[in-house]
Amino acid sequence: MSKREVWITGIGLVSSLGEGTETHVAALGGVTPSVDGERFAPHRLHPAVPLAWEQQIPKKADQRQMEAWQKLGVYAAGLALADAGLKDDKERLGRMELVVAAGGGERDYVVDGQILTGLPTANDAGAFLNERLMNDLRPTLFLAQLSNLLAGNISIVHGVTGGTRTFMGEEQAGVDAVRIAAARIAAGQGDTFLVGGAYNAERPDILLIYEMGGFLWAHDFASVWDRPGHGGGFIPGSGAAFLVLEAADTAGARGARPLARLDAVAADLTRRAPGSVDRSLARLWAQVSPGAPRSKGAILSGATGVVGITEEERGALARLAQGVRVYATGDLIGHMLEAQFPAGLALAAAALAAGSFEEATVTSVGHTRGEGLARITRIT
Amino acid sequence: MTTPHRDRSGRPLVAVTGLGIVTSLGEGRDDNWAALTGGRSGIHRIDRFATDNLRTTIAATVDFVAAEPFCAPALSQELAVRAVAEAIGQAAIGQAGDFPGALFIAVPPVEMEWPQRLALAQASGAAGDVTYADLIAAARSGRFKTWHDLFLFGSVADHVAERFGTKGSPVSLSTACSSGATAIQLGVEAIRRGEVEAALCVGTDGSVNPESLIRFSLLSALSTQNDPPGAASKPFSKNRDGFVMGEGAAALVLEDYDHALARGATVLGFVLGCGERGDSFHRTRSSPDGAPIIAAIREAIDDAGLTPDAIDYVNAHGTATPENDKMESLGLMAVLGERMSGVPISSNKSMIGHTLTAAGAIEAVASLMTLQTGRLPPTINFQVPDPAIALDVVPNVARDASVTRVLSNSFGFGGQNTCLVFGAEPA
Structure with a gap:
């Protein structure tokens, strides 16, 4: 079967820098990142900008059914559909496929605190826990934190109902979502896909997980490349990124404007050891860029700042793409886990469409596992 | 070189060469099949944690598998490992720790526990x-x-991938209660694309803990008819009052048919078609007209290159919630027509509860065992027929039947509808 070309025809991007592509493309030219070091001190994070939710989620009832990560995602998905000229195109949305990279969670922090305060002195801990959860949990909180309900809410709010799949697994979920959507388009297993993810960093339970592993950057803001010498770590970022991927033939037939061509996406999961990220990136590079010209290009790296893997990625990129400008998306918008790779790809595609580069390579090296690369080219 | 085998759409045929299963009824194909066709229930009183102040005090937990520290991801991983080991053992594929294909695994969304x-x-x-x-x-x-x-979402997949040596980036996924079916669908698609020659497709769920049970309870999704536990799950009955949570795992080795033939593997059956449709009506309820369910069933049969007349048996989603069973019946009647009243349909969930993330994979294994043995597991606890559901639910007692094609349905919260068609032979 001959491979179909895959176009990016819509971008929706929301982060601590703002919403939409213009703000983010401008940030590639230099920006002071938005960092909040107070709300969750001593931790830092990149908070999402305030959004007028009703612009993409008109019904208040829908907004109430979602926690922040879902709202960010549904909002960005709406931006992407509008950008692709598909908003409210019921017929096409009804056939559009959805692949979402999602985490989940979000808790009622007050209820959790009360339970943890009461548990040690309860006469019967099990009975106490049950009673408190039965009485204090909002029934709808479950749906507002369930992983596949970001996709579910996109279906409800925007009417995307072809098929909906949710991938989990931190950074690599974002890579695999794009990889599999692109592979399905190329092989004729679907024409139009909405792909992306969302992340709410402004959550103590998130900080807790990554603090347990020792992965959070504990000092004043510094570039991800400069962090490994000081203990390393990432600064979580809130935001969301969605892309409309379309088969070139069907996009062309509806007169859609291509923002960029998605040439290749590759992913691997290696056993982490010294040198493994370097080798993995070299293998993936060979898969996505066979003989690619390297001038007029850029690399958008999803480097985390975590010790070891960040230096290895920097070294590998310096060798594989000598002289090519490398931008770290983590320096601009922080680390958005599942949404980081879609965000890097969205930013790269927007920059290509704005004429900043002719081609771009987007990288992902997960903070604890998974590596991915995508290559896109400007369509002139 | 012989001509490659292709389906009616010119795609590689997807053969099943290995099956593995763990449920509350036991570990392995033999024990599970004996219990499922014997009409035995794996649902019991919960003794894993205190049930004071709960409306539902029963579940089909898997209590014979240890996990340390005891929590949903650790138990889910252990269940998956056992199911995968059995499936790979049956398929006799690759070498120990070196599975020659990709991993697609449905895992419950995890988070830190109390x-x-x-x-x-x-x-x-x-x-x-x-x-x-x-x-x-x-x-x-x-x-x-x-x-x-x-407590990372990707850890179970990574550990299973490492243990069995699957290739590439393993995919962890969740489509709620249709997750197991989605894992199979992803494997089918990868083989049809020619991307892999084999895929390991897994669904696993070991997440019966106080908070997950309470969450479903607060949505009024669970049966509260706790006594006797084995009688609580009553799919398609008039007095059905919700599902019973269950645990388990299942694994399928899928292979390009030509790859299986070339290595002399025993082919257990085929995945002939997959259908999928989102529902934008409501977060937990189906569109009242059943359109997305109907579309998913129809698409699975179309994708198999068949017509509705070709379906001999339906392995139901059959959760025993008032809503699901009504809508599933409506959808089947719409696609299979009058003939549906004579097509046997049964729900494994009457015995093993709703194994949630694992259900689609577990029920796929049961569907393939029906194809192999010609035996239909019953819908137990069927005492009070629902006049609104005129189906042959294989009530209470297993039955022998000539079955060559099975439709397996999976529907989930968030508007997830995934249907699979299995066959004894290519379509």
Whole structure:
């Protein structure tokens, strides 16, 4: 079967820098990142900008059914559909496929605190826990934190109902979502896909997980490349990124404007050891860029700042793409886990469409596992 | 070189060469099949945790598998490992620790659980009101480093991939109660694309804990007819009142048919078609007209290159919620027409409860065992027929039948509808 070309025809991007592509493309030219070091001190994070939710989620009832990560995602998905000229195109949305990279969670922090305060002195801990959860949990909180309900809410709010799949697994979920959507388009297993993810960093339970592993950057803001010498770590970022991927033939037939061509996406999961990220990136590079010209290009790296893997990625990129400008998306918008790779790809595609580069390579090296690369080219 | 085998759409045929299963009824194909066709229930009173103050006190937990520390991801991983080991053993594919294909695994969305939160709270030494700031301060000690990996969404897949040596980036997925079917669908698509010659497709769920049970309970999704436990799950009955949570795992080895033939593998059956449709009506309810369910069933049969007349038996989603069973019946009647009243349909969930993330994979294994043995597991607890559901639900007792094609349905919260068609032979 001959491979179909895959176009990016819509971008929706929301982060601590703002919403939409213009703000983010401008940030590639230099920006002071938005960092909040107070709300969750001593931790830092990149908070999402305030959004007028009703612009993409008109019904208040829908907004109430979602926690922040879902709202960010549904909002960005709406931006992407509008950008692709598909908003409210019921017929096409009804056939559009959805692949979402999602985490989940979000808790009622007050209820959790009360339970943890009461548990040690309860006469019967099990009975106490049950009673408190039965009485204090909002029934709808479950749906507002369930992983596949970001996709579910996109279906409800925007009417995307072809098929909906949710991938989990931190950074690599974002890579695999794009990889599999692109592979399905190329092989004729679907024409139009909405792909992306969302992340709410402004959550103590998130900080807790990554603090347990020792992965959070504990000092004043510094570039991800400069962090490994000081203990390393990432600064979580809130935001969301969605892309409309379309088969070139069907996009062309509806007169859609291509923002960029998605040439290749590759992913691997290696056993982490010294040198493994370097080798993995070299293998993936060979898969996505066979003989690619390297001038007029850029690399958008999803480097985390975590010790070891960040230096290895920097070294590998310096060798594989000598002289090519490398931008770290983590320096601009922080680390958005599942949404980081879609965000890097969205930013790269927007920059290509704005004429900043002719081609771009987007990288992902997960903070604890998974590596991915995508290559896109400007369509002139 | 012989001509490659292709389906009616010119795609590689997807053969099933290995099956593995663990449920509350036991471990392995033999024990499970004997129990499922014997009409035995695996649902029992919960003794894993206190059930005081709960409306539902029963579940089909898997209590014979240990996991350390005991929590949903650890148990889900152990269940998956056992199911995969059995499936790969049957397929006799690759070498130990070297599976020649991709991994697609449906895993429950995990998060830190109460024993861990409590341990952190105690380690923090916080006096008075405990907040997350205290837990985070305790986390900073570095003493809880292993829990970071334990509660990442991608860890179960990574550990299963490492253990069995699957190739490439393993995909962890969740489409709620249709997750197991989605894992199979992803494997089918990868083989049809020619991307892989084999795929390991897994669904696993070991997440019966107080909070997950309470969440479903607060949505009024669970049966509260706790006594006797084995009679609680009553799919398609008039007095059905919700599902019973269950645990388990299942694994399928899928292979390009030509790859299976070339290595002399025993072919157990085929995945002939997959259908999928989102529903934008409501977060937990189906469109009242059943259109998305109807479309998913129709698409699965179309994708198989068949017509509705070709379906001999339906392995139902059959959760025993008032809503699901009504809508599933409506959808089947719409696609199969009058003939549906004579097509046997049964729900494994009457015996093993709703195994949630694992259900689609477990029921796929049961569907393939029906194809192999010609035996239909019953829908047990069927005492009070629902006049609104005129189906042959294989009531209470297993039955022998000539079955060459099975439709397996999976529907989930968030508007997830995934249907699969299995066959004894290519279509």
